[in-house]
Every structure is written in structure tokens, then in C-alpha cells.
Amino acid sequence: xxxxxxxxxxxxxxxxxxxxxxxxxxxxxxxxxxxxxxxxxxxxxxxxxxxxxxxxxxxxxxxxxxxxxxxxxxxxxxxxxxxxxxxxxxxxxxxxxxxxxxxxxxxxxxxxxxxxxxxxxxxxxxxxxxxxxxxxxxxxxxxxxxxxxxxxxxxxxxxxxxxxxxxxxxxxx
Amino acid sequence: xxxxxxxxxxxxxxxxxxxxxxxxxxxxxxxxxxxxxxxxxxxxxxxxxxxxxxxxxxxxxxxxxxxxxxxxxxxxxxxxxxxxxxxxxxxxxxxxxxxxxxxxxxxxxxxxxxxxxxxxxxxxxxxxxxxxxxxxxxxxxxxxxxxxxxxxxxxxxxxxxxxxxxxxxxxxxxxxxxxxxxxxxxxx
Numbered sequence: 448x449x450x451x452x453x454x455x456x457x458x459x460x461x462x463x464x465x466x467x468x469x470x471x472x473x474x475x476x477x478x479x480x481x482x483x484x485x486x487x488x489x490x491x492x493x494x495x496x497x498x499x500x501x502x503x504x505x506x507x508x509x510x511x512x513x514x515x516x517x518x519x520x521x522x523x524x525x526x527x528x529x530x531x532x533x534x535x536x537x538x539x540x541x542x543x544x545x546x547x548x549x550x551x552x553x554x555x556x557x558x559x560x561x562x563x564x565x566x567x568x569x570x571x572x573x574x575x576x577x578x579x580x581x582x583x584x585x586x587x588x589x590x591x592x593x594x595x596x597x598x599x600x601x602x603x604x605x606x607x608x609x610x611x612x613x614x615x616x617x618x619x620x
Numbered sequence: 621x622x623x624x625x626x627x628x629x630x631x632x633x634x635x636x637x638x639x640x641x642x643x644x645x646x647x648x649x650x651x652x653x654x655x656x657x658x659x660x661x662x663x664x665x666x667x668x669x670x671x672x673x674x675x676x677x678x679x680x681x682x683x684x685x686x687x688x689x690x691x692x693x694x695x696x697x698x699x700x701x702x703x704x705x706x707x708x709x710x711x712x713x714x715x716x717x718x719x720x721x722x723x724x725x726x727x728x729x730x731x732x733x734x735x736x737x738x739x740x741x742x743x744x745x746x747x748x749x750x751x752x753x754x755x756x757x758x759x760x761x762x763x764x765x766x767x768x769x770x771x772x773x774x775x776x777x778x779x780x781x782x783x784x785x786x787x788x789x790x791x792x793x794x795x796x797x798x799x800x801x802x803x804x805x806x807x808x
Contacts (some may be wrong), residue, residue: 456649458646459650460641541677542768563623564636567771571763577731578756581730
């Protein structure tokens with residue numbers, strides 16, 4: 448991001464619209480979708496940062512974030528979010544895995560076209576962010592407290608503010 | 621049929637741009653910077669990377685539209701585009717581009733697959749740090765565009781002439797005009 452500010456701008460703008468823009472899905476729900484996809488892509492940095500942002504929006508409930516990553520069906524989230532997370536999980540494998548019955552199930556739980564659209568695009572976008580971060584072997588801190596602080600800052604200030612941020616491409620390709 | 625209600629007659633990602641103009645803007649800006657802004661990699665090379673990744677993701681709309689764009693920048697050489705999709709190691713491209721396509725292929729599967737030796741191979745063949753960065757981001761971005769297009773089951777035309785026609789427009793004018801063009805079409 449710091450290395451190439453031209454591309455950082457649309458990348459941050461996309462994250463801001465999808466995760467923080469006006470939506471009938473709460474910021475906590477949208478960050479959980481981002482975290483779940485990043486976890487399935489095994490991207491340590493993204494799942495930890497977005498997990499921290501999700502927990503911040505969920506009054507610090509880090510356990511719920513872990514539950515969603517481990518087993519969506521058993522996690523304490525709404526039935527609607529469970530069906531959207533199922534769609535996100537299919538997008539993570541490949542767009543063609545999403546079947547009409549997956550969409551039908553989400554709709555039955557009250558999901559709108561816009562919520563389904565945004566779920567697919569959040570999942571697709573994190574298949575990009577995750578590959579970008581790991582494909583260039585960027586450095587990620589280990590200390591959970593660093594992520595809590597960054598999660599709180601991103602939750603409050605948004606992604607536009609992170610262009611000049613904290614990540615140091617130490618040891619990167 | 622698409623999974624959500626989209627404007628009829630708009631193909632692939634264009635129907636999604638009309639459905640959600642807010643996200644269309646940064647998505648087109650990203651494509652413009654990565655694929656159409658002057659750089660040390662030619663536009664043809666960058667469109668070939670996008671086409672190759674889209675082909676490996678089995679996204680018909682993206683591999684056909686970006687394949688047509690690559691051919692547009694290659695004076696119509698559609699055979700070379702097919703060769704790259706088939707096997708970059710034997711296609712008639714530069715050794716540097718071959719090494720970058722290998723990195724893109726790894727990113728398509730997972731960012732974690734890219735090894736230091738893949739990057740060293742590309743660097744040894746003259747690839748700059750910026751070119752490696754942009755290759756990884758183009759490949760990553762098409763893992764997004766492809767999933768967006770197929771995850772919502774958008775319509776893809778089958779007539780190659782339609783792709784050639786749009787490629788000539790985008791190849792000449794770039795990506796930034798697309799959101800306004802699809803919005804006008806959705807209104808009409």
C-alpha cells in the first residue's frame with residue numbers, strides 16, 4: 448500500500464464502501480465476512496486485522512470472531528448471516544461454486560439483492576487483498592495487542608486513513 | 621440467469637457496475653492503473669497476465685474480454701493469446717513475461733505459493749520490483765473480478781465479435797469511462 452500509493456487509493460476506497468459504507472448489514476457482520484474469507488485463504492495478516500475490527504464493532508467479542516472462523520453453523524450469529532457466510536465461503540473457492548439454492552437460502556432468511564451482491568464482492572475482494580499481502584510476502588506483527596489497537600483505529604477512522612499506515616514491508620519480496 | 625436482478629443486455633461485470641455504481645468507480649480505477657496507465661510493462665503484457673489468470677479461474681467473460689484486449693494491443697494476434705492461456709512456458713513471449721506469468725499463476729492459486737526463487741527468476745530476467753508488484757496485484761485483482769462475475773452468475777455473450785468491438789473501445793479509451801457508459805445504458 449505504502450509502496451504504490453496509486454493503487455492504494457482505489458483499494459482503500461473499495462474497502463471503505465464495502466465494509467463501512469451505508470448498508471443494511473452492520474459493519475460487524477461485514478467484517479466477519481471479510482475475516483472468514485481471509486481465514487479460509489490462510490492470510491494471517493488480513494484475518495487478524497479484520498478479526499480485530501470485527502471484534503471492535505462487536506463490543507470486543509473476540510470469541511465470536513473465533514467461532515465464526517472455526518464453524519459458522521455453530522457460531523452465535525443470525526441465520527441470515529450464516530447463509531451469507533456460506534455464500535462467501537463458496538466464492539472463496541471460486542465464483543462458480545455459488546448455486547441458485549445458496550441464493551435461495553439467503554433470500555428465505557431475508558437477505559436482499561444488495562446484501563447478496565455485497566457479500567459476493569466482499570468475499571471476492573478479500574480473495575484479492577489476501578493474495579496481494581501474501582504474494583509479496585509482507586511482514587505481519589505477532590502481538591495481538593498491536594492488532595487490537597489497529598482494529599480500533601480502522602473501525603473508527605476507516606480505511607482511507609490507512610494509506611500511509613503502519614505496515615513495514617520488512618523482508619518482503 | 622443471474623443470481624440477482626440485473627439490467628438485461630449488459631454483459632458480465634458491466635451489469636454489476638450498473639447495479640452498484642459506488643463500487644464500480646474504485647473497481648474501474650484499479651483496472652485503469654494496473655492495465656491501461658503507461659508503465660514499463662506493455663499494455664499487451666498486462667492484459668495477457670489478466671487473461672491468463674482469468675483463464676485459470678475458468679471465468680469465460682473475463683478471459684474472453686481481456687483476451688480480446690490483449691489481442692487488440694498485439695495487432696490482432698489472437699493465436700498468441702490462446703498460446704499463453706494454453707501454456708506460457710511454450711508461448712512466444714519474452715522470458716521476462718514468462719517468469720511474471722509463472723508468478724501470476726501461483727498467485728491465482730494462493731499468495732502463499734509465491735516463493736523467493738520465483739521472484740529471483742523474474743528479477744534475473746530483468747523484471748523490476750515495480751513490475752513484480754504489479755504482476756502480483758493484477759493476478760490478485762483478477763481473482764476478485766473473476767469471482768465477482770461468476771459468483772453472481774452474470775450473462776456472457778458468446779459472439780466473439782462483441783468482445784472485439786468492446787476491446788477496441790476500451791483499448792483506445794481505457795476503463796474510466798465504463799461506469800458512465802453502463803449507467804446510460806441501464807437508464808435507456
